[in-house]
Amino acid sequence: MSYSRIIGTGGYLPEKILSNEDLERMVDTSDQWILERTGIRTRHLASENQGTCDLAEKAAVLALTAAGIAASELDLIIVATTTPDRIFPSTACLLQARLGNHGAIAFDVQAVCSGFIYALSIADKFIKTGTVRHALVIGAETFSRLLDWTDRNTCVLFGDGAGAVVLKASEEPGILSTHLHADGSYKDMLTVPATVEQGRLKGDGFVKMHGHDVFKFAVKSLDRIVKEILATNQLDENAIDWLIPHQANIRIIKATAKRLKLPMEKVVVTVSEHGNTSAASVPLALDVAVRDGRIQRDHTLLLEAVGGGFTWGAVLVKY
Numbered sequence: 001m002s003y004s005r006i007i008g009t010g011g012y013l014p015e016k017i018l019s020n021e022d023l024e025r026m027v028d029t030s031d032q033w034i035l036e037r038t039g040i041r042t043r044h045l046a047s048e049n050q051g052t053c054d055l056a057e058k059a060a061v062l063a064l065t066a067a068g069i070a071a072s073e074l075d076l077i078i079v080a081t082t083t084p085d086r087i088f089p090s091t092a093c094l095l096q097a098r099l100g101n102h103g104a105i106a107f108d109v110q111a112v113c114s115g116f117i118y119a120l121s122i123a124d125k126f127i128k129t130g131t132v133r134h135a136l137v138i139g140a141e142t143f144s145r146l147l148d149w150t151d152r153n154t155c156v157l158f159g160d161g162a163g164a165v166v167l168k169a170s171e172e173p174g175i176l177s178t179h180l181h182a183d184g185s186y187k188d189m190l191t192v193p194a195t196v197e198q199g200r201l202k203g204d205g206f207v208k209m210h211g212h213d214v215f216k217f218a219v220k221s222l223d224r225i226v227k228e229i230l231a232t233n234q235l236d237e238n239a240i241d242w243l244i245p246h247q248a249n250i251r252i253i254k255a256t257a258k259r260l261k262l263p264m265e266k267v268v269v270t271v272s273e274h275g276n277t278s279a280a281s282v283p284l285a286l287d288v289a290v291r292d293g294r295i296q297r298d299h300t301l302l303l304e305a306v307g308g309g310f311t312w313g314a315v316l317v318k319y
């Protein structure tokens with residue numbers, strides 16, 4: 001049976017940087033409050049004329065270059081996003097056209113901050129069944145477009161960006177196991193409740209969040225998922241070379257590392273400069289640590305995320 005092996009990664013952050021000091025001038029907040037509660041110093045924002053597909057394309061091109069394959073060789077393109085450029089077609093189809101690929105399977109996955117973990121798991125299934133040889137899996141978001149810039153509870157937390165991986169069917173390990181969960185009864189804990197009807201936005205189009213409940217849920221579900229993945233693979237925490245967590249909040253990341261008894265030196269942290277980029281956060285962090293040389297071939301990686309839905313999941317990878 002084939003494994004899905006990561007053969008290239010890419011990441012892109014828009015040029016514009018919004019600092020905590022900038023936010024101090026916009027809402028009643030402080031650099032100290034944001035830093036202490038979240039670990040975030042800066043986040044990147046897409047410019048007015050940049051859409052999610054623009055960000056995804058930049059990350060995709062870098063991942064394809066690192067993989068050494070052409071876009072025409074892709075059999076599958078999945079974009080995980082909460083902020084698609086259009087209601088339809090999917091951002092994956094828009095990206096496919098940009099990349100000049102014709103005929104690959106292409107679709108979006110909507111699992112908010114867990115979207116990339118969901119998309120990676122789905123791509124892995126396609127590869128394992130022999131349907132697909134090369135897959136491009138992307139997390140891309142222009143989450144800033146969903147923010148109410150007068151709401152200090154949410155606007156300080158998020159940023160924009162895109163991260164990508166290219167997977168290839170291989171006899172050598174690769175993705176070892178994937179674990180996904182959701183519980184829709186938590187639908188109102190983190191949501192954008194609006195819909196489009198008769199050509200107009202109906203309802204509130206901004207992010208609504210019960211931050212404290214999200215925090216508690218995230219810590220609990222991540223604790224369960226990392227234990228589940230280790231137990232399934234009969235591994236203990238010493239087998240993990242790198243934890244690549246969803247970058248929502250440094251306190252959530254530290255809590256997961258502590259439960260895993262992993263020193264923070266083994267955790268890839270980008271939240272301070274990226275903020276929470278939703279579905280883009282895990283592949284962006286992966287790309288950073290691959291490119292700076294921390295992640296090496298044969299390292300064992302634990303990727304995890306939790307997000308709106310609520311959804312949560314983890315992927316164990318032999319890199």
Ligand code: ACO
Binds near residue numbers: 212249
């Ligand atoms: N600046 C200053 N004060 C603020 C700000 C702000 N930006 N935001 C909220 N506050 C105030 C609140 O109004 C509250 O004031 P009050 O006591 O007068 O009512 C006070 O700070 C404390 O609020 P808490 O909610 O208790 O603060 P907490 O320590 O829980 O931190 C935070 C809030 C950072 C939102 C935290 O709950 C959190 O990170 N939750 C997870 C949210 C998250 O990660 N969401 C992302 C999507 S889901 C995911 O990715 C996992």
